[in-house]
Amino acid sequence: MATQREREILNMIRHNPMISQKELAEKLGITRPGVASHISHLIKEGLITGKGYILPDEDHVTVIGAVNMDIFGVLTQDEVQSKVSNSGIITSQIGGMGRNIAVNLTSLGIETNLITAFGSDAYGEVFKNDALKHSVNINYAQQYNDLPTSVYMYVDRKDGERIIGVDNMTINQQITPDFLQQRLPSINGSQLVIFDTNLPANSIEWLYNNVDVPLIAKAVSVNKVNRLFASTPQLDMLVINGIEASLITGKKIENAEVAREVAKVLYQKVNAPVWLYVDELGITFYDGQDSYYQTFSNLVGQNLNGVGTSIVAAVAYARINEIQPKDAIKIAVDAAVLTSKTQDNISNEIRKIIY
Incomplete structure (x- = not known):
């Protein structure tokens, strides 16, 4: 883990890769041997890749989160009947918050590393082939021989409303602080890092304390969202849906005005810009000063499971390309609408949002 002083040295090197240890010492008011010691530690941590002050490639995004079937x-049918069979269409496909975000990012032309855990079972092989197909780098992911790949099973009404969901995601407990520590150089070599709350609470705390680049959180599930607050959040952005936001704030979001109020409450909790999306309404942005709202005028209710991850990818794309929130929110809405039009977790047409 880099110290505050070492972060200062890294920042100076980024601005002037040819700076000498003597110049660093003079600017920081410390001795040259002191600088050398810090440089040695930075090399050991992988934050500098050699004595020539070569910094890791920053032209990629790291996603840390779940993959599941x-x-x-x-x-x-319109009405749900309990304890009997209900007519419907059953589908299976590879998904997971981490995987969906990563695929959307590569579809937008962003090189993406996905850090996740998966099993050596049939679903795990499906995931590996899927990552190859979508050019997602899984070199930093871990495959386990004795654990099953995560599975998420759920039932939706005709309009896309979730009735019930059941998951077996115990493999995500393997994404521990030690697991992440081994991958820290690549993580901190990213343009930004995105994680979802399928991670254990102590791993999220580790991210807060060790990630030196912009950190974006995607809230997942009312049963897991409070993991964000196991310690003081250190975020650059929060993306969250209306159900999770209502749980945290105790406010039912029925209209755009309440959505803005909830976004402001969330901002106070995380001290970072908030992107709040509500399927029946639209997207609200709030950063402590500016507030924007864009309605979902034509969100289709076939399968809304991938809407949130498309929004995350869109706002990450906007952040990387320095697109202001008032324009980014339109891109995010377009991504959500495109995704809602397919039964898949991702839209093959998401790249249209950047044309």
Whole structure:
């Protein structure tokens, strides 16, 4: 883990890769041997890749989160009958918050590393082939012989409303602080890092304390969202849906005005810009000063499972390309609408949002 002093040295090197240890010492008011000691530690941590002050490549995004096989049913009848069979369409496809975000990012032309855990089972092989197909780098992911790949099973109404979901995601407990520490040089060599709350709470805390680049959180599940607050959040951005936001704030979001109020409350909790999306309404942005709202005028209710991850990818793309929130929110809405039009977790047409 880099100290505050070492972060200062890294910042100076980024601005002037040819700076000497003597110049660093003079600017920082410390001795040259002191600088040498810090440089040695930075090399050991992988934050500098050699004595020539070569910094790791920053032209990639790192996503840390879940991959799982989604097995879902969509009812074709209006009323749900308990304890009997209900007519519908059953589908299975590779998914997971981390995987979906990563695929959307590569579709937008952003080189992406996905740090995740998966099993040596049939679903794990499906995931590896899927990553290859979508050019997602999984060199930093870990495959386990004795654990199953995560599975998420759920049932939606005709309009896309979730009735029930059941998951077996115990493999994500393997994404520990030690697991992440081994990958720290690549993580801190990213343009930005995105994680979801499928991670254990102590791993999220580790990210807060060790990631030196912009950190974006994607809230996942009312049962897991509070992991964000196991310690004081150190975020650059939070993306969250209306259900999770209502749980945290205790406010039911029924209109755009309430959505803005909830976004402001969330901002106070995380001290970072908030992107709040509500399927029945739209997207709200708040950063402590500016507030923007864009409605979902034509969100289709076939399968809304991938909408959130498309929004994350869109706002990450906007952040990297320095697109202001008032324009980024339009891109995010377009990404959500495109994704809602397919039964897949991702849209093959998401690249249209940047044309």
